[in-house]
Amino acid sequence: MSSARRPRVVILPDETAVARALAGRIADAIGRNPRLVLGLPTGRTPIELYRELVALHEKGRADFSQVTTFNLDEFCGLPPADAGSYRSFMDRHLLAHVNVTPGRVNFLNGAAPDADAECVRYEDAIARAGGIDLQVLGIGTNGHIGFNEPARELHARTHRVTLKPETRRSNARLFGGDPAKVPAEALSMGMATILAARRIVLVATGAAKASCIERVINGGVTTEVPASFLQLHADAELMVDESAAREL
Ligand code: PGA
Numbered sequence: 001m002s003s004a005r006r007p008r009v010v011i012l013p014d015e016t017a018v019a020r021a022l023a024g025r026i027a028d029a030i031g032r033n034p035r036l037v038l039g040l041p042t043g044r045t046p047i048e049l050y051r052e053l054v055a056l057h058e059k060g061r062a063d064f065s066q067v068t069t070f071n072l073d074e075f076c077g078l079p080p081a082d083a084g085s086y087r088s089f090m091d092r093h094l095l096a097h098v099n100v101t102p103g104r105v106n107f108l109n110g111a112a113p114d115a116d117a118e119c120v121r122y123e124d125a126i127a128r129a130g131g132i133d134l135q136v137l138g139i140g141t142n143g144h145i146g147f148n149e150p151a152r153e154l155h156a157r158t159h160r161v162t163l164k165p166e167t168r169r170s171n172a173r174l175f176g177g178d179p180a181k182v183p184a185e186a187l188s189m190g191m192a193t194i195l196a197a198r199r200i201v202l203v204a205t206g207a208a209k210a211s212c213i214e215r216v217i218n219g220g221v222t223t224e225v226p227a228s229f230l231q232l233h234a235d236a237e238l239m240v241d242e243s244a245a246r247e248l
Contacts, residue, residue, distance in 0.1 A: 007202070007236035009217060011245040015048055015205040018241050022136070022203055023052035027062040029134050037068045037126075039135035039194070040094075041146075042086045045203055046138060050094040057098045064098045068129050070122075072137070072146040072194075074108040076115065076160065076185035084174045084181070085110065108158070108187040119158040119187060126193065135197035139204050140167070143212045143225035147188035150224045156192035160185055191229055200236040202227060207243040214247035 012018045030036050040046070056062040071086055080087040087107045095105060106125055112118035126132060137145050147161045148154055155161075163171075168182040175181035194200070204213055216227045216238070230236040 007200075007217075007230045007233065007238050009238045009240065009245070009248065011240055011242060011248075014241050014243075018203060018205055018239050019048035019052045022049050022201060022239050023056055023062075025201070026053060026134065026136070027056045030062055030064070030067055033133065034063060034066045035068070037070070037129050037131065037133045039070050039072060039132040039137075039189075039197055040090065041072050041136055041138040042089050043138040045205055046136065047093055049136070049203065053094060054097040062098065064100045066104070067100060068104040068106065069095075069100065070106045070126055070129070070132060070189075071108070073186055073188040074110040075183040076110045076187060077183050079111045080107065080109065084183075089174065110183070110187060115160045115187060119160065122158045122187075122189075123193065132197040133199065135194060135200045137194070137200060137202040137227070139202055139209060139212060139216070139227050140170070141208050141212055142166070143215060143227045145191075145194060145202070145227050147186045148191055148194075148226045150226060152223060154223050154226055154229075155188075155190040157190040158193055159188065159190055161188055191226065195229060195233055198235065200230060200233055202230060202236070202238050203240070204238065204244040205241040207246065209240070209244040210247045213238065213240055213244050217248060 012021055074086045078085045108122050109118055139145060142150050149164055162185055168179045171182045172179040215225045219228055221228045221231050
């Protein structure tokens with residue numbers, strides 16, 4: 001056991017194995033604590049995870065009725081029902097297919113008239129829920145988590161961000177393939193919001209993530225690789241496939 005190593009790393013053969021293993025852990029966590037507070041990501045990587053979670057739910061292995069969810073981030077300027085919103089993404093891939101209680105599903109409202117007040121509301125909602133028990137994260141090829149992009153300084157709390165051109169490009173698939181249609185701004189949980197979760201699992205698959213995974217594990221803690229801050233967390237784990245682990 002490499003118990004001193006932070007974060008722990010679990011390497012599995014491929015994307016499907018990673019999705020199955022993580023879905024199983026989430027189902028087990030809900031089994032142990034039916035009122036689990038779950039932090040959830042969007043992106044390509046979690047799609048297979050959500051498919052596996054829906055399958056476990058259908059087999060009676062994951063009862064979401066008392067689970068509370070908080071998504072990491074949302075685009076500014078889009079009403080929740082917009083097909084490009086992360087809210088719609090989550091409905092399509094997970095929330096519409098499991099027995100979540102609507103009042104326990106939490107999103108940042110990107111269309112809120114006062115973005116700063118909306119960020120404060122979200123922080124308060126997380127605190128009122130008792131904090132996040134299990135935060136699932138994806139990672140950008142540049143090491144970002146949520147919309148906390150590499151920078152000289154990172155934001156601690158939920159905040160408004162201007163998206164980088166590469167981030168808008170990688171989200172273009174939600175907007176008919178046109179990066180210009182991707183909103184220029186978003187709201188995101190901050191680094192301290194994420195790191196306050198009691199347990200964190202970051203999931204990464206594919207060779208494009210290999211070099212940032214290597215920096216997260218072997219590099220120092222640096223704002224230039226926001227995910228490297230997981231090294232400071234007492235219960236953080238990386239679940240990666242062999243392609244994403246090939247530089248370790
Ligand atoms: P991806 O995005 O799963 O689409 O690679 C991950 C992220 O940017 O957080």
